[in-house]
Amino acid sequence: MSSEPTDPRIIVALDFPDSAAAQALLERLDPARCRVKIGKELFTRGGPALVTRAVDAGFAVFLDLKFHDIPNTVAGACAAAADLGVWMVNVHAQGGSAMLSAARECLARRRERPLLVAVTVLTSLGAEDLAAIGCPGTPGERVLDLAGLAQAAGLDGVVCSPQEAAALRTRFGAGFRLVTPGVRPARAAAEDQKRIMTPADAVAAGADYLVVGRPITAAPEPAAALAAIAAEVGG
Numbered sequence: 001m002s003s004e005p006t007d008p009r010i011i012v013a014l015d016f017p018d019s020a021a022a023q024a025l026l027e028r029l030d031p032a033r034c035r036v037k038i039g040k041e042l043f044t045r046g047g048p049a050l051v052t053r054a055v056d057a058g059f060a061v062f063l064d065l066k067f068h069d070i071p072n073t074v075a076g077a078c079a080a081a082a083d084l085g086v087w088m089v090n091v092h093a094q095g096g097s098a099m100l101s102a103a104r105e106c107l108a109r110r111r112e113r114p115l116l117v118a119v120t121v122l123t124s125l126g127a128e129d130l131a132a133i134g135c136p137g138t139p140g141e142r143v144l145d146l147a148g149l150a151q152a153a154g155l156d157g158v159v160c161s162p163q164e165a166a167a168l169r170t171r172f173g174a175g176f177r178l179v180t181p182g183v184r185p186a187r188a189a190a191e192d193q194k195r196i197m198t199p200a201d202a203v204a205a206g207a208d209y210l211v212v213g214r215p216i217t218a219a220p221e222p223a224a225a226l227a228a229i230a231a232e233v234g235g
């Protein structure tokens with residue numbers, strides 16, 4: 001298993017429509033100062049070759065494909081992700097216990113494995129969105145339930161909003177990784193995110209890793225935007 005110091009805490013979400021733009025930003029970033037996340041858009045454009053390039057350049061890569069399927073399929077997908085040498089991979093907690101256990105077991109058989117975390121409730125969803133899909137309770141309640149499922153299945157942590165970090169930290173303790181998108185510097189636009197916090201507040205609430213996309217990638221000087229957020233959270 002990857003055992004890593006928490007720093008760098010910031011994971012830059014490389015949400016770009018083509019590999020060249022992502023590659024250009026990677027060349028301006030220092031793998032000692034940030035981790036990077038490759039999600040559905042960039043992976044669908046750039047494929048495994050792009051992931052391998054980022055890993056070979058020294059970046060700790062979070063492959064954010066949010067696998068959600070039958071247990072056998074998700075286990076195979078996690079094994080394929082691990083073969084790329086990524087630092088972290090994720091699945092949807094809503095896939096259920098059997099799927100989470102299958103993912104964990106297929107990775108546990110490996111000598112070196114990525115961290116495995118479960119997405120709880122997307123940070124773009126609010127209480128009204130959950131109600132509209134027939135989900136009872138508040139986002140916070142739902143996140144706690146899904147995180148419990150993930151912990152019981154032996155996962156390393158969850159993806160959640162920083163708004164749930166304090167409650168999760170209290171319930172699940174220090175070793176359970178809390179990976180938080182929905183991070184916005186003070187006065188930055190929320191865009192399509194609904195459950196947000198500032199970087200400093202997220203860390204104070206107990207987040208281990210902050211996923212930050214547009215506040216860095218859409219900034220006129222992405223490296224300077226990253227440095228400002230890193231200074232705010234101390235690393």
Ligand SMILES: O=c1ccn([C@@H]2O[C@H](COP(=O)(O)O)[C@@H](O)[C@H]2O)c(=O)[nH]1
Pocket residue numbers: 013015039119121122123124159160181182183193211212213214215
């Ligand atoms: O609940 C979730 C899970 C994943 N994400 C991903 O994080 C980044 C956030 O990007 P911003 O530009 O900082 O909003 C993006 O890649 C999402 O796919 C999330 O936002 N919420």
